Amino acid sequence: MIRALQLCARRQRWYATAVRARPTLPAGSELAGKSHLTAPIHDKLRVLQEKHGNLSQQLSGDLSVLGREELARLSKELSDTARVAEPYGRLLQLYADLVELQQLMGDEDAKLRVFAQEERELALAGAAECEREIIAALLPKDSAEDAGAIVEIRAGTGGDEAALFCGSLLRMYERFAQLRRWKLETIAMDSDGDKVSGAVVKVSGRGVFGVLMFESGVHRVQRIPATETMGRTHTSTATVAVLPQATDVHITVRESDLRIDVFRASGKGGQHVNTTDSAVRITHIPTGTVVENQQERSQIQNKEKAMQVLRARLYERERQKLANERRADRNRLIGSGDRSEKCRTYNYPQNRVTDHRVNFSLYNIEGVMQGTALQQVIDQLRIQHDLDELASMG
Amino acid sequence: MPRSPANNTLAPLLRQLAGKLGDRQAASELRWMAAHVRKTLGDTAARTEHSGAQYRRARLWRDQPAPSTEEADLDARRFSSVQWAWLRQAVADRVEKHKPLQYILGSQPFGKTEIGVRSPVLIPRPETEEWVLRLAESLAAHHAARPPPPPGAPSPPLSILDACTGSGCVALGLASELPPGAARIAGVDVSADALALALSNQTRNAAVLNNEVEFHQIDLLAADTASRLEALRPGGWDMIVANPPYVTPAEYRGLDADVRDWEDVRALVPMPLRVADELDPSGVSFIERLAVLARALRLAREGALASPALPRLVVEIGGAKQTEPARQAMHDNGFGRTEVWKDMAGTDRAVLGYAEK
Secondary structure (H helix, E strand, C coil): CHHHHHHHHHHHHHHHCCCCCCCCCCCCHHHHCCCCCCHHHHHHHHHHHHHHHHHHHHHHCCHHHCCHHHHHHHHHHHHHHHHHHHHHHHHHHHHHHHHHHHHHCCCCCHHHHHHHHHHHHHHHHHHHHHHHHHHHHHCCCCHHHHCCEEEEEEECCCHHHHHHHHHHHHHHHHHHHHHCCCEEEEEEEEEECCEEEEEEEEEECCCHHHHHHHHCEEEEEEECCCCCCCCCCEEEEEEEEEEECCCCCCCCCCHHHEEEEECCCCCCCHHHCCCCCCCEEEEECCCCEEEEECCCCCHHHHHHHHHHHHHHHHHHHHHHHHHHHHHHHHHHHHCCCCCCCEEEEEECCCCEEEECCCCEEECCHHHHHCCCCHHHHHHHHHHHHHHHHHHCCC | CCCCHHHHCCHHHHHHHHHHHCHHHHHHHHHHHHHHHHHHCHHHHHHHHCCHHHHHHHHHHCCCCCCCHHHHHHCHHHCCHHHHHHHHHHHHHHHHCCCCHHHHHCEEEECCEEEECCCCCCCCCHHHHHHHHHHHHHHHHHHHHCCCCCCCCCCCCEEEEEECCCCCHHHHHHHHHCCCCCEEEEEEECCHHHHHHHHHHHHHCHHHCCCEEEEEECCCCCCCHHHHHHHHCCCCCCEEEECCCCCCHHHHHCCCHHHHCCCCHHHHCCCCHHHHHHHCCCCCHHHHHHHHHHHHCCCCCCCCCCCCCCCCEEEECCCHHHHHHHHHHHHHCCCCEEEEEECCCCCEEEEEEECCC
């Protein structure tokens, strides 16, 4: 009982000194095991907590000095900050408890040691729970992540070998989508046998974009091409762009903003010619976005598919605009994620796939290319992404 | 054994086609031919058509990536000799005889329908598809917005006549796009070839047709046409739609062999060629004839069956030079107002006549 009272007293002392000048981890956090909350994140959390404390003090004082709008604003801020500050307060308590319990575990009294051990288990579970709550509360919900995706793959440098690699990537995504029972539809394809110089596919299903969004970037392959007689390893690239699939709700495109071009051999059209050229090009005049499709025999279908791609592009543009501020913040914290940098390397001789963004290597290239092991790479990216988002909070 | 390159790659066929069509279009047409031959010929066809799912699953079991459709289409190694023979013949016909791709493949998509085509019946054009879908959209909107019918007396479907139906694409396209019960459509044509094809297309597309369609062999230029048409619909007609022949005799002589050697001149030029130069040099006589017929069927009068907001006569035209003659013909026959629709290429493509001012 006395011990418990001492615990309380120390906890309160700790609170008084909680805000410090330099990024530090709170005492006791090292006892909580693996944590995603780094020192800079803790600093931000402390700031939030302080803000929450000030707000609640302000709102428990004389409310008559506040205007009606001011009051509404402060109340909203209070409830917003509470979503993070409350679990964070609990987390700090648990850290402090862990420090105490650590001492108790060295106590002479065996009963006390057993008690401390049990308490510690509970505290650890509680800390993990608090952390999840904090992360969930901090992360903004990106509605695009629930949407389907438009995946564009283009062969980069490396000639035929690049086109072969582009084809391999396409099959990897096809398999990956099949395994997750997503619907995959070809929108455009420029291929010659196994060589694919460019492809656009639409992937539909729940949460598709949230999974595939990390695939955007330059993918690099290192292998000995079948055609190489000297046994030299070649390096080629393919670029992947993943766009969220826009729905009518997400974005409206005005008919008057579009210029539609069809590629007819003769200016006459109608009965005068019998062209099979069904290609359609749509230009979105305000943004200068141009999309083209000639996959289907029906011009109407080509137009519809081109419109889908256009919507996706415009939607992504909007999303990027909104995300840019947040991203700038994050880049300052974690370094730039330049899209032109290579994001992943597929090294066949070493049986290795390395994702450079998270510095994660997997020694199972077949598994990745067959779509079965790709999820492991994506999981790493997901964790990193959530943490980055977290780091940009404040 | 030396491998014959012709047996293993589509490249020579692609080169042959490119001579006629240019690289880009040659690649597209060859892709469509390959897809067609996969679907319709030989044992590979059976594998992808009938047991496609099993085949893909078998590949999954062996942990092989399943082929995408395009990959399968262009995987030349997997063509059987029968399929190769078909492809070579198809490319030869296309390049040397200028046989239209649609006749080679035997069909052309048109809205939700797949229209079977065979020479000499006119191949559905994308411009026609465009205005038909646009018309269907506005008719469907009108149908949805109509006042609720009195109980026990459901509102009658629109009675639509597709003059010069040919393959039946306009009639069947409307029947598939319009909501169930919105229309009752009759397609008529002078050609027995066309009628037979239209009927087979009706069967072929039965699954997507929401509305009743019938076809009749009627010569719209005959003296008794109006009375024959009235006999088909004692309750009266609401609308005429048509893709009538509108190519001028001078233009006809300069048409590509793809069109001139394969498609029925009667579907293209409104009068027999020997008299057309003199009697109809601008190719509008059939459009004028339709305006006269529409008046005879009392479609130009206000207060007929359907709402005045609906067009009563919709005709495809061959560009801006026929816009004024078509409008004039409609005004001369009592239509109060006309409208012009352009196609995606920006060419005047359809003229619509309304009864109201």
